[in-house]
Amino acid sequence: MSGNQRQSKRIQTRRENERLILEAAEKVFAEAGYGGATMQLIADMAGLPKANLHYYFATKEELYRTVVARIFEIWLHAAESFDNAPGPVEGIGAYIDAKMEISRRHPFGSKVWASEVMHGAPVIQDYLETTLREWTDGRIGAIQRWIDDGLMDPVDPRHLLYMLWATTQHYADFGHQIETLNGGAALDAGQWAGATETVKRIILRGIGAREIRPDLAK
Amino acid sequence: MSGNQRQSKRIQTRRENERLILEAAEKVFAEAGYGGATMQLIADMAGLPKANLHYYFATKEELYRTVVARIFEIWLHAAESFDNAPGPVEGIGAYIDAKMEISRRHPFGSKVWASEVMHGAPVIQDYLETTLREWTDGRIGAIQRWIDDGLMDPVDPRHLLYMLWATTQHYADFGHQIETLNGGAALDAGQWAGATETVKRIILRGIGAREIRPDLAK
DNA sequence: GTCTATAAATTGATAGAC
């Protein structure tokens, strides 16, 4: 085996183990909280000896930081569906679709994010003050333009954004409560679609979002 | 001093200390999570030696249970504003007012509740399956009657309830994020009023809530 | 009822053989 092949194998092993550890960590941090999570629990769930976790991630906090950063990336990617939309029906509609899909596919990540913010964002405060603030300001500007163009009612864009975050993330963060009230069963595909449609309908109608009528455009 | 007076004093001391401990515990559990909270931290914040906590509450879990139960009581009390309302404008409007006021006045309690549910409700699962489920079913019936009476659009009552919980509790649970995006300052009285009005307006308009017109009643 | 001292168990992290 050549040196290159050996190195490639080593890199692959590292990547695979890091993935195993990060997936296990995301679940354990979500279910037990940062303080309740133990390296032993994460190691067991990843199927690795505890010492190996410390080989890949020096400290518990570094592992946690990596988990939170991954979630933020997913979150930011969904935010793109907001951009380049001609009006609120398309932009906000697509954003709700994307956020609901994330709540469905990444419930653990959403919970870790919620927990981090609830505890005062000790690890990702810099993200809140830079990336998130910039994104928020940009979207507030976009919503204000839609209002100015008469495409929706004049509602406070900031609080509208909070409503979008709250309603969509609720299905992940409070998923256990929703499941209990659903007779102990997780929402099926139809129920997820129904939830998404209800949220979209109430919010879009609530802000008086109007379709763009090309025939009426000047 | 008579025996009665002595006993009364003792009861008063107990009540006062329990209050001190519970307030400190609510704050520490909210900010550090169950696993991150330590009896030492709670004792320091309450201004009592750690051993005294164990005198009043045998275990950390018993103290936590008491904190969560207190929040649930406050939560249930606010739910009453939903009842005996003639229509959705009054009922849902008053409910949003009450829930927003709780988010403002009991942010720690809201966070402890959110954290408990996010971690699978290990301590209050029985509340979810009994009291909360009954309350939810009752309110779904009330909303359905409003729909049948033509007082609002036919939206899924269950998802409407989730939207009400999500939007109002978001201002407590994600208060730190909102504060950061508000330039690092907590919302002032005017901003809280603005948030409440925006939430009410979007939801009430979103469900097509109509005022009861007595002159049109049969 | 209050408080100091301490027991018993757990946890994050590391040493060192393989």
Next chain:
DNA sequence: GTCTATCAATTTATAGAC
């Protein structure tokens, strides 16, 4: 890179003097 054994610090809970 992997894994066993172990250290050092922390934490819940209690014993026992006052």
